[in-house]
Amino acid sequence: MPTFTTILQKFGEKGDKTRWTYIEIPVAITDTLKPGQKTSFRVKGTLDNHPIKLIALLPMGKSVERITDGLEGGFMMPINADMRRGTGKSEEGETVRVSLEVDTDPVPQSIDLLVCLEDDPDALKHFNSLSKSHQNYFSKWIEEARTPETKADRIAKSLRGLAMGLDYGGMIRYFKKKE
Structure with a gap:
């Protein structure tokens, strides 16, 4: 299991990842894990001594700054x-052992x-027609609810959206317009 030390970083105030905390994964590490991989994949392991699992590594892509710094690509x-x-x-610049x-x-x-x-055949039929990754969007959203009320609301919205033939993104957009 590859181990390395890195620092916590935060995105700036622009783009869809504004103020995200993240770490960069060196290309040498990702090439050890999945040689030649260019798309997102899931990992497990530890951050310091904190166990993690089912965590997605996201491709960083290429930018002039990254290429200039010798960091072309990466995750x-x-x-x-x-x-x-x-x-x-939690602070930018703190080191973490990964x-x-x-x-x-x-x-x-x-x-x-x-x-x-099981009680909604139309929703079930559409849910089963979705790929596993798209089914996971619904499950993850529901299970991340912090209160029973929020969880029940998310299940109800999911059932209604699925019965209407919507995917996860379509369901979210549909209910956002309604609010």
């Missing part, structure tokens, strides 16, 4: 609030969603 790992709490580190390996475990589906889908 980044978003560091969410749970990971920051687990390491006790150990990673490819995570091939399946993403768990929301049991509550699956139970509710």
Whole structure:
């Protein structure tokens, strides 16, 4: 399992990742994990001694600045609030010890969603027609709810959107217009 030390970074005030906390994953590490990989993939391991799993590494892409700095391509790992709490580190510039390996475990589906889908044949049929990754969007959104009320609301919205033949993004946009 490759291990390295890196620093927490934050995106600036522009773009869709404004103020995200993240770490860069050196190309040498990603080439050890998945040689030649150019698209997102999931890893597990530790940040300091905090265990992580089912975490996506996202491609950084190419930019003039990165090529000039010798960092062409590469990946980044978003560091969410749970990971920051687990390491006790949240400030830009703090160092973190990282150990990673490819995570091939399946993403768990929301049991509550699956139970509710059994009562709605139209929603179930559309859900089953979606790829696993698109099914996972619904499950992850539902399971990330912090309160039972929010979870119930998300399940209801998911069922309605699926019954209407919408994918996850379409469902989110539909209900955003309604609010």
